[in-house]
Amino acid sequence: MARAISPQKKWTFTILAWVVALILFFPILWTILTAFKTEGDAILFPPAFLPPHWTLENFVTVQTRSDYFKHFFNSMVISIGSSLIGLVIAVPAAWSMAFAPAKRTKDILMWMLSTKMMPAVGVLVPIYLIFKNLGLLDTLTGLTGIMTLINLPIMVWMLYTYFREIPVDILEASRMDGAVLWKEIVYVLLPMAIPGIASTMLLNIILAWNEAFWTLNLSAANAAPLTAFIASYSSPEGLFWAKLSAASTLAIAPILVIGWFSQKQLVRGMTFGAVK
Amino acid sequence: MAATVNTRKLARAMLTPAVVILFIWMIVPLLLTIWYSFQNYNLLSPENTGFAGFMNYKYFLTDPAFFQAFWNTLTITLSVLVITVVGGILLGLLLDQFIYGQGIVRILVISPFFIMPTVAALVWKNMLMDPNYGIFAWIATRLGFAPVAWLENYPLFSIILIVAWQWLPFATLILLTAMQSLDEEQKEAAGMDGANFASLFVYITLPHLARAITVVILIETIFLLSVFAEILVTTGGGPGYASTNIAYLIYHQALLDYDVGGASAGGVVAVILANIVAIFLVRLVGKNLEA
Amino acid sequence: MKLNRHLASIASLVAIAAAGPALAETTLTIATVNNGDMVRMQSMTDDFTKANPDIKLEWVTLEENVLRQKVTTDIATKGGQYDVLTIGTYEVPIWAKKGWLVPLDNLGADYNVDDLLPAIRNGLSADGKLYASPFYGESSYVMYRKDLFEKAGLTMPDKPTWDFIKQAADKITDRANGINGICLRGKAGWGENMAFLTAMSNSFGARWFDEKWQPQFDQPEWKSTLQFYVDLMKADGPAGSSSNGFNENLTLFQQGKCGMWIDATVAGSFVTDPKASTVADKVGFALAPDNGLGKRGNWLWAWSLAVPAGSAKIDAAEKFISWATSAHYTDLVAAKDGWANVPPGTRTSLYKNADYLKAAPFAQMTIDSINTADPTKPTVKPVPYTGVQFVAIPEFQGLGDTVGKLFSAALAGQSSVDDALKSAQDVATRTMTKGGYIK
Numbered sequence A: 001m002a003r004a005i006s007p008q009k010k011w012t013f014t015i016l017a018w019v020v021a022l023i024l025f026f027p028i029l030w031t032i033l034t035a036f037k038t039e040g041d042a043i044l045f046p047p048a049f050l051p052p053h054w055t056l057e058n059f060v061t062v063q064t065r066s067d068y069f070k071h072f073f074n075s076m077v078i079s080i081g082s083s084l085i086g087l088v089i090a091v092p093a094a095w096s097m098a099f100a101p102a103k104r105t106k107d108i109l110m111w112m113l114s115t116k117m118m119p120a121v122g123v124l125v126p127i128y129l130i131f132k133n134l135g136l137l138d139t140l141t142g143l144t145g146i147m148t149l150i151n152l153p154i155m156v157w158m159l160y161t162y163f164r165e166i167p168v169d170i171l172e173a174s175r176m177d178g179a180v181l182w183k184e185i186v187y188v189l190l191p192m193a194i195p196g197i198a199s200t201m202l203l204n205i206i207l208a209w210n211e212a213f214w215t216l217n218l219s220a221a222n223a224a225p226l227t228a229f230i231a232s233y234s235s236p237e238g239l240f241w242a243k244l245s246a247a248s249t250l251a252i253a254p255i256l257v258i259g260w261f262s263q264k265q266l267v268r269g270m271t272f273g274a275v276k
Numbered sequence B: 001m002a003a004t005v006n007t008r009k010l011a012r013a014m015l016t017p018a019v020v021i022l023f024i025w026m027i028v029p030l031l032l033t034i035w036y037s038f039q040n041y042n043l044l045s046p047e048n049t050g051f052a053g054f055m056n057y058k059y060f061l062t063d064p065a066f067f068q069a070f071w072n073t074l075t076i077t078l079s080v081l082v083i084t085v086v087g088g089i090l091l092g093l094l095l096d097q098f099i100y101g102q103g104i105v106r107i108l109v110i111s112p113f114f115i116m117p118t119v120a121a122l123v124w125k126n127m128l129m130d131p132n133y134g135i136f137a138w139i140a141t142r143l144g145f146a147p148v149a150w151l152e153n154y155p156l157f158s159i160i161l162i163v164a165w166q167w168l169p170f171a172t173l174i175l176l177t178a179m180q181s182l183d184e185e186q187k188e189a190a191g192m193d194g195a196n197f198a199s200l201f202v203y204i205t206l207p208h209l210a211r212a213i214t215v216v217i218l219i220e221t222i223f224l225l226s227v228f229a230e231i232l233v234t235t236g237g238g239p240g241y242a243s244t245n246i247a248y249l250i251y252h253q254a255l256l257d258y259d260v261g262g263a264s265a266g267g268v269v270a271v272i273l274a275n276i277v278a279i280f281l282v283r284l285v286g287k288n289l290e291a
Numbered sequence C: 001m002k003l004n005r006h007l008a009s010i011a012s013l014v015a016i017a018a019a020g021p022a023l024a025e026t027t028l029t030i031a032t033v034n035n036g037d038m039v040r041m042q043s044m045t046d047d048f049t050k051a052n053p054d055i056k057l058e059w060v061t062l063e064e065n066v067l068r069q070k071v072t073t074d075i076a077t078k079g080g081q082y083d084v085l086t087i088g089t090y091e092v093p094i095w096a097k098k099g100w101l102v103p104l105d106n107l108g109a110d111y112n113v114d115d116l117l118p119a120i121r122n123g124l125s126a127d128g129k130l131y132a133s134p135f136y137g138e139s140s141y142v143m144y145r146k147d148l149f150e151k152a153g154l155t156m157p158d159k160p161t162w163d164f165i166k167q168a169a170d171k172i173t174d175r176a177n178g179i180n181g182i183c184l185r186g187k188a189g190w191g192e193n194m195a196f197l198t199a200m201s202n203s204f205g206a207r208w209f210d211e212k213w214q215p216q217f218d219q220p221e222w223k224s225t226l227q228f229y230v231d232l233m234k235a236d237g238p239a240g241s242s243s244n245g246f247n248e249n250l251t252l253f254q255q256g257k258c259g260m261w262i263d264a265t266v267a268g269s270f271v272t273d274p275k276a277s278t279v280a281d282k283v284g285f286a287l288a289p290d291n292g293l294g295k296r297g298n299w300l301w302a303w304s305l306a307v308p309a310g311s312a313k314i315d316a317a318e319k320f321i322s323w324a325t326s327a328h329y330t331d332l333v334a335a336k337d338g339w340a341n342v343p344p345g346t347r348t349s350l351y352k353n354a355d356y357l358k359a360a361p362f363a364q365m366t367i368d369s370i371n372t373a374d375p376t377k378p379t380v381k382p383v384p385y386t387g388v389q390f391v392a393i394p395e396f397q398g399l400g401d402t403v404g405k406l407f408s409a410a411l412a413g414q415s416s417v418d419d420a421l422k423s424a425q426d427v428a429t430r431t432m433t434k435g436g437y438i439k
Helices: A007-035 A057-065 A068-099 A105-115 A120-134 A140-164 A168-176 A181-210 A226-230 A241-271 B002-037 B055-061 B066-095 B102-114 B117-128 B135-142 B155-180 B184-192 B197-224 B229-234 B246-255 B260-290 C002-019 C036-044 C046-051 C064-076 C091-097 C118-123 C146-151 C162-172 C193-203 C220-236 C246-254 C267-271 C314-324 C327-337 C348-352 C354-359 C363-372 C396-411 C417-434
Strands: C026-033 C055-062 C084-087 C133-138 C140-145 C180-183 C258-264 C283-287 C301-306
Touching: A007 A241, A007 B066, A007 B102, A007 B117, A007 B155, A057 A241, A057 C036, A068 A140, A068 A181, A068 A226, A068 A241, A068 B002, A105 A140, A105 B002, A105 B260, A120 A140, A120 B002, A120 B246, A120 B260, A120 C064, A140 A181, A140 A241, A140 B002, A140 B197, A181 A241, A181 B102, A226 A241, A226 B117, A241 B102, A241 B117, A241 B155, B002 B260, B055 B260, B055 C417, B066 B102, B066 B155, B066 B197, B066 B246, B102 B155, B117 B135, B117 B155, B117 B229, B155 B197, B155 B229, B197 B260, B229 B246, B246 B260, B246 C064, B246 C396, C026 C036, C026 C064, C026 C314, C036 C046, C036 C055, C036 C133, C036 C327, C046 C055, C046 C314, C055 C064, C055 C314, C064 C084, C064 C091, C084 C091, C084 C314, C091 C301, C118 C133, C118 C363, C133 C314, C133 C363, C140 C146, C140 C162, C140 C267, C140 C363, C146 C162, C146 C283, C162 C180, C162 C220, C162 C258, C180 C220, C180 C246, C193 C220, C193 C396, C220 C396, C220 C417, C246 C258, C246 C267, C258 C267, C267 C283, C283 C363, C301 C314, C314 C327, C327 C348, C348 C354, C348 C363, C354 C363, C396 C417
Parallel strands: C026 C055, C026 C084, C180 C258
Antiparallel strands: C084 C301, C133 C301, C140 C258, C140 C283
């Protein structure tokens, strides 16, 4: 820092930033705290901030009622699997679009993105019938496949905007050297592309983890991920806030931790083009 | 020369599978939707089938909820965009200052983005907005006001609030990273010239952020046009049609009426609307991405 | 490449998961709602699997609306994902008529089909054949706070009228102390506010459709029903009542915030459970109110187990259903969790069981309520449909939901009663025209 900042200013900003951050984080904190309350304490009014009687009972109930680890495993396979398969398809496509663009490349991209704005529920029945005929209902293969396809437009678009920023001169130079294409890719392109690919992959893991329409409607007992796990805790009878909070905490914890550790990588790829 | 030809060929070869898959994924559901939108097809009355002409479109477009749903869709999208972009810039500016414990603050701020929409909606509905036991009701009574039944009296506003809470972190993080890349020397130089904070912001920071803002708007719009889980969990589109958007209207046709034809017609209408939005976006994004 | 290794491992995981366990035993996939009684059933299944070691049970437990969507989509497309379905009295007659369900002829000698309550059995049968076996059944009645009635100098009759309910609610309401005279459903949904309002409208002489399927929301009976309901709730209901469903009202009543609550009979065991309810020993029960027209405002519902047509595991599924809905299962629950927690409302024998009558203060009123509901003749004037709190046609889910939203807007004060009824009439006319009922 070249300019000196007065301590008073430092503290003002610090306090302000913490207040805003805590307000934004509060709903999550509240969920986690409620998970450790008894059902009765969870609806106390005025609310009890810290659990008056700390308990793990809700987590025990949730685990005995539904197998958390099975759902967790399914969520992992679907989100990571679909992101990896998506990359295998999207990287070459985005690469070609960025370095050998056709006339209407950008229009095609926008059209692809616009189809993503179509509400998924409109095509549920056709897709359900296709899945049924291919024997894909309630299989991880089917769910991974559909997640890949759903997020593909966004993946291609993100990678495309990222790849476009890679200076083409370097490629031309390496071509002069007579480097063959695969060398060009492995030694020149890939190292530069890694941040963009990582960021695309992370965003897709998050999106696939949280996708609740297809994963819920195309699964039953075997392939149901955490979104289905949650859907069994919004109870129509009796108090359920604490149990719901425990189930929610379990469902969001893995992705929250992944997100915390990778937030820098997550943005770096997306802002590459934006921050020359 | 040979290398270039090879490169071209290989580029094509690499492009082909991806584009073919993409194309199939885009075109098959679209064709199916268009096909079904002209059919009489209700899951619960399988015996009554056949060509329906424009009947499904007629019913969808004249649905008493259609116009309100259309405006609600635009209202949700635009309001959340404005809140997250403006809020994101302000928060970004704040976090760009020297702050004790900045790492933790960043983690806290970004967290809502990782939460499943269903979970977010359930938590907001039950534990924050509930007029009898919620935190908001408690704050209201502490301040001497009567508790507000948020989802009953301000349904659309409540949904905008929930959705904005989920997307504000995303905008903040992108805009903050963009700000941090702004050349310190550039700011210094401007500061030396006697530019105050406001003009520094307007003439240096904001233009620099243009592309980051574009990225935020584009990605968010894709998701905001079809906001659904938040509405289903909290208000169910009501009271009346007060918080029904196009996506919810189509859901109603597909999974309450089980009217595949009607839902398909709705899907086609939604795609057309999305494409109109996309044309605007192309203009906006195109301009900023060319730069 | 690291990427490749990951891919390979993911691919193999996918392959394993897709192949599934290669076991000789029959696996039954059971779709059910996450109500307390069904959740309890899952913890009881050892008894079944011990007797049937070759049958393995897989549960898909979901919130009611999600479950209904998934099960309906699956059965209509013949997806075959489930072997046993949990459905209600609304679905059974419609689905049976379409040939989507297997008639349950082989429930075994111990099942004793004649023990089922006649009203419930009729609701689950078509052409004299049983298509679903009731797991628990319910009607609706008035639950009220004996202490608050005493304080106000009131006595609840066994068969109250709507006028009495209104007077009592006005007297008991004490908003300064957080006491609402009455709590009723307001949350939009065909199974939420419309279940209550449709049943209520029957006692006001209203009906959904006339004999020619013309919607009747423009008739004075509906106007008086909705006006009475909105006025009552405005004067004596809790804040935010247009988003209160069964569960929200249950919580309010358990927390002592309601003087009266008219809702499902199964709530009886929750409001008298000292572990969950702060007013457990102060609750009284009465039949749903009437207006002297010969019909009361109570409904009839049974969550039931059925087998989808085309299933390859019919024998195993019937074995399971027979076990879960038998008197033997009732004894099992009674031994483990006490008589008050057995699934109610399905069998005559339960209401002759002295242990049960002693443990459940709501038992007599429950059986009386169930017996007064008649799904085949639900209304004062003749109607072309069956169903007390619903109309057993496929279009009802969507239509009931929309009308529910319009009525909940009237309750929230966002539209007038007249506007809500006019919109309801328009929407119903549209739907019935599109469905080909109105020629």
